[in-house]
Amino acid sequence: xxxxxxxxxxxxxxxxxxxxxxxxxxxxxxxxxxxxxxxxxxxxxxxxxxxxxxxxxxxxxxxxxxxxxxxxxxxxxxxxxxxxxxxxxxxxxxxxxxxxxxxxxxxxxxxxxxxxxxxxxxxxxxxxxxxxxxxxxxxxxxxxxxxxxxxxxxxxxxxxxxxxxxxxxxxxxxxxxxxxxxxxxxxxxxxx
Amino acid sequence: xxxxxxxxxxxxxxxxxxxxxxxxxxxxxxxxxxxxxxxxxxxxxxxxxxxxxxxxxxxxxxxxxxxxxxxxxxxxxxxxxxxxxxxxxxxxxxxxxxxxxxxxxxxxxxxxxxxxxxxxxxxxxxxxxxxxxxxxxxxxxxxxxxxxxxxxxxxxxxxxxxxxxxxxxxxxxxxxxxxxxxxxxxxxxxxx
Numbered sequence: 001x002x003x004x005x006x007x008x009x010x011x012x013x014x015x016x017x018x019x020x021x022x023x024x025x026x027x028x029x030x031x032x033x034x035x036x037x038x039x040x041x042x043x044x045x046x047x048x049x050x051x052x053x054x055x056x057x058x059x060x061x062x063x064x065x066x067x068x069x070x071x072x073x074x075x076x077x078x079x080x081x082x083x084x085x086x087x088x089x090x091x092x093x094x095x096x097x098x099x100x101x102x103x104x105x106x107x108x109x110x111x112x113x114x115x116x117x118x119x120x121x122x123x124x125x126x127x128x129x130x131x132x133x134x135x136x137x138x139x140x141x142x143x144x145x146x147x148x149x150x151x152x153x154x155x156x157x158x159x160x161x162x163x164x165x166x167x168x169x170x171x172x173x174x175x176x177x178x179x180x181x182x183x184x185x186x187x188x189x190x191x192x
Numbered sequence: 193x194x195x196x197x198x199x200x201x202x203x204x205x206x207x208x209x210x211x212x213x214x215x216x217x218x219x220x221x222x223x224x225x226x227x228x229x230x231x232x233x234x235x236x237x238x239x240x241x242x243x244x245x246x247x248x249x250x251x252x253x254x255x256x257x258x259x260x261x262x263x264x265x266x267x268x269x270x271x272x273x274x275x276x277x278x279x280x281x282x283x284x285x286x287x288x289x290x291x292x293x294x295x296x297x298x299x300x301x302x303x304x305x306x307x308x309x310x311x312x313x314x315x316x317x318x319x320x321x322x323x324x325x326x327x328x329x330x331x332x333x334x335x336x337x338x339x340x341x342x343x344x345x346x347x348x349x350x351x352x353x354x355x356x357x358x359x360x361x362x363x364x365x366x367x368x369x370x371x372x373x374x375x376x377x378x379x380x381x382x383x384x
Contacts, residue, residue: 002334037229042322080377130234142194173367181361185272
């Protein structure tokens with residue numbers, strides 16, 4: 001028997017991503033977003049939701065582009081700081097000692113210091129309510145050599161991405177491996 | 193210096209959710225979805241992306257509703273199994289010994305055995321490419337008493353939700369707590 005908790009944004013896990021944009025004057029900016037996820041395999045796309053009141057919102061609309069820089073556990077304080085300040089008031093790259101890298105594919109900067117980044121071209125905007133959903137086509141993913149394994153894939157255990165818990169607004173790390181997808185289910189005991 | 197990995201769905205972390213629907217004959221069905229995320233705070237909404245080829249796709253379009261049942265680590269084999277089979281061929285609730293519960297708010301069933309569930313009314317459909325994005329307004333969240341803390345909130349460490357790694361297609365658990373959001377960033381050393 002389950003208890004009703006009301007109409008709340010209690011889906012788990014949520015990501016912790018830094019959304020990179022250029023403002024109207026070309027100043028690089030980042031904001032922290034937890035409302036997002038992959039939304040299409042072909043073309044590869046990712047969705048992020050922003051409030052219209054954010055400084056980044058107008059930048060994405062104007063430049064039709066954004067990046068996602070995925071911070072690691074060691075960068076949790078920075079990621080949280082970036083989520084509390086506005087690019088309207090502050091040069092967050094400068095204050096956080098982060099280096100903006102101009103994407104050669106889209107009109108947006110990414111964070112040099114995060115292990116994994118996605119360069120996205122805006123292809124859809126869906127106004128929902130307080131948040132609008134931006135769908136970005138992923139034109140490239142770039143990773144630090146140190147987090148790429150022998151197969152040329154990024155290793156999630158080396159990236160150590162952050163997880164956001166929307167119930168208590170806490171950050172968590174990645175835990176232990178539980179098994180291979182499209183495989184571990186074959187050993188499910190159906191006779192139990 | 194980062195290495196280019198190409199245009200791929202490599203955003204981390206991704207969730208592992210069971211999407212519950214009724215088919216045209218009223219048979220309850222679940223499928224596993226990793227392409228999704230919260231997408232609006234007011235009204236509270238969640239987005240999931242499905243391929244048109246899935247059996248669940250038509251059910252969501254017809255009933256304008258779906259649920260999200262969030263499995264725990266102990267249910268990883270079941271969650272994976274559900275992602276490999278189609279409701280067209282199989283009664284996945286029956287085969288997995290799961291009990292469908294008819295939502296009293298939307299025209300969709302949820303899984304009795306998962307610790308946390310969301311009941312969603314379809315408010316937007318966005319065709320992107322191979323996947324279409326469904327935005328569901330969260331009308332209620334329900335949790336098992338055993339995962340609700342003293343403050344009446346679901347405890348992510350008791351729920352133990354699954355994390356999907358899209359790079360290697362592995363499942364992971366939740367790791368350790370790293371700090372409080374909108375707080376830990378205040379102690380960022382800006383002089384470093």
